[in-house]
Amino acid sequence: MQIKESKQGEVLILTISEHLDSATSTVFESRLLGLVDRGERKIVIDCGSLEYVNSAGLKVFLLAAKRLEPLGGKLVLCALAPSVLMIFEMIGFTRIMKIVPSLDDALKALGGEAAPA
Amino acid sequence: MQIKESKQGEVLILTISEHLDSATSTVFESRLLGLVDRGERKIVIDCGSLEYVNSAGLKVFLLAAKRLEPLGGKLVLCALAPSVLMIFEMIGFTRIMKIVPSLDDALKALGGEAAPA
């Protein structure tokens, strides 16, 4: 897995790629929760290059969403591959998380502006 | 398979690589026999990069050696990988063909000079 970080106004964008599995989810967890702890409240996870996620990885999304909610923050996921989206649907995460087709949609959902084309 | 050709004095050197199998042996056959037909009499086949040879490929060596003999020509093979050399031994080709460890040895066997280092 690779994690890249960027900022667009108030919105923090994490781009993750390849495999989010038991080996890599601990790295992702400390990175994502670290961002919440340091005060980030609007977070987008760009999953456009994410090929594989198992329950260890799924838990990290749930943990972050649960931690952000009482703080008034928001987590938005975007650009999930069909096979990854299917997994999110199977465990009911599409009901409790904001999941949108593109990064632009994610930025709009967080009340920011769309990325320049 | 790839075939490369070079000349060192009177000696013609053919370098063959990868797989000499049913698909590639016809190309090798017409190339090698063509060289004999146009008058080449001292031919080295450098097998240093040859990974695989099947009976279709082995026949080409036999055919060329048989054609060169009555013409007073000579075929020398060099640098065979252990697995390829084992195949030549199995079918008795080490008795009827000149097979030497290196290109230098091959050039010496044909009465030419060793390649410059």
Added chain:
Amino acid sequence: MHEGSITVRLPADLREIERLNRVVRQFGDLHEVPSRVLYAVNLALDEVVTNVVRHGFDDTAGQEIVAQIVARSGEMTTEVTDAGRTFNPLEMPPPNLEAPLSERTLGGLGIHLVRSLMDGLEYRRENGKNVLTMRKRIR
């Protein structure tokens, strides 16, 4: 698709699971298993084996897990055998997928995924071992 099978014996160690996942993907490529089917088998096997390593033993040292994958026309079968504590995943209650975010718990996702991804699960305890057989139809 080419029919066939592979049996992988791996030490009960989380670091081995990446290797297992790689073998599963290579098996799928070699046998030309449809990618949707391979994805499901890969993930289900990952979850089951991870659980055995995490929860199956007091001490994993020297323990081995055997994973067998069989590709047949129409079906892929995966069997996991381990000598860990008796555990039948079919008896676990499903997580509450309707709960609001604040009430969703972190546990139970793995087994729920396995059940949802596969078309058939069978569990038996045999010779002191857990044997879990998972079937996935190929259509």
Added chain:
Amino acid sequence: MHEGSITVRLPADLREIERLNRVVRQFGDLHEVPSRVLYAVNLALDEVVTNVVRHGFDDTAGQEIVAQIVARSGEMTTEVTDAGRTFNPLEMPPPNLEAPLSERTLGGLGIHLVRSLMDGLEYRRENGKNVLTMRKRIR
């Protein structure tokens, strides 16, 4: 080494043999078969299947050859099944390996290689098909 098997059905066409060779090599990598053993199995299978395509049929159109490879601990078994004319390679006389260059003939190299490379060969005619089983020990 990982035990397992693969069955490849291929049209009786020389151009398919490259694909078969690729599958055999990938199988060897995946199952971690020792390279010496893989080399022998690869070459023997190539020779046998090539012969079936070249000599087995009056018309190869629509004909299929089935190659099955099984890796077990201690042994690799390869079985080739074809509906071509009855042919038992074990009955072929070996080529004269002692003949001088001018008297060496071009034929018979393939079957001689197969016999030399393998540790055991069995032939049977079954249901109108040739079935050749080849064993190679893994040491």
